[in-house]
Amino acid sequence: MSAKTAAKPGRKTSSMFKxxxxxxxxxxxxLPKANEFYGQTLGLKISETAxxxxxxLAGGHPVFLYPKPNHTPASFTVLNFxxxxxxxxxxxxxxxxxxxxxxxxPDLKTDEKGIMHGPGPQIAWFKDPAGNILSVIEEE
Numbered sequence: 001m002s003a004k005t006a007a008k009p010g011r012k013t014s015s016m017f018k019x020x021x022x023x024x025x026x027x028x029x030x031l032p033k034a035n036e037f038y039g040q041t042l043g044l045k046i047s048e049t050a051x052x053x054x055x056x057l058a059g060g061h062p063v064f065l066y067p068k069p070n071h072t073p074a075s076f077t078v079l080n081f082x083x084x085x086x087x088x089x090x091x092x093x094x095x096x097x098x099x100x101x102x103x104x105x106p107d108l109k110t111d112e113k114g115i116m117h118g119p120g121p122q123i124a125w126f127k128d129p130a131g132n133i134l135s136v137i138e139e140e
Contacts (some may be wrong), residue, residue, distance in 0.1 A: 023061070026078045027068035028130035034065050037129050041096050073131030086115055086122045086138035093126060093136070101125040103135070 028034040031053060039046040045056040052066035063079060066099060083089040090113050100114025101124075110116045115116055115124045122138040 025064035027071045033129040077112035079134045082139045089136040
């Protein structure tokens with residue numbers, strides 16, 4: 001939404017969304033594999049429902065994973081995990097058998113571990129079993 005659109009005098013504004021407990025969701029192609037990866041490998045608290053899996057993240061922000069037979073992995077980062085020490089987080093992911101993504105593009109380069117060092121925060125990307133892109137990002 002542009003600043004012009006937001007500032008239009010007389011424009012009606014909804015009040016029903018500002019207090020809604022919004023949550024994010026994305027699809028996976030195999031719920032049991034997702035349950036194992038997010039619950040066991042990453043150690044997140046998971047609630048199973050008839051519709052899918054709810055990840056309970058720190059801060060009370062749930063993320064819902066739903067099955068989709070014709071799932072196409074997201075081509076962008078769907079979930080970021082802030083960490084205090086990115087080197088430690090990447091080493092732990094590697095120890096758990098998670099493969100970090102490596103990039104060597106003009107505007108996106110990672111080191112041998114898969115960590116991008118600036119500009120901005122240090123970040124490393126990895127994929128879930130459905131091919132969705134996740135990241136660990138060092139808090140500044």
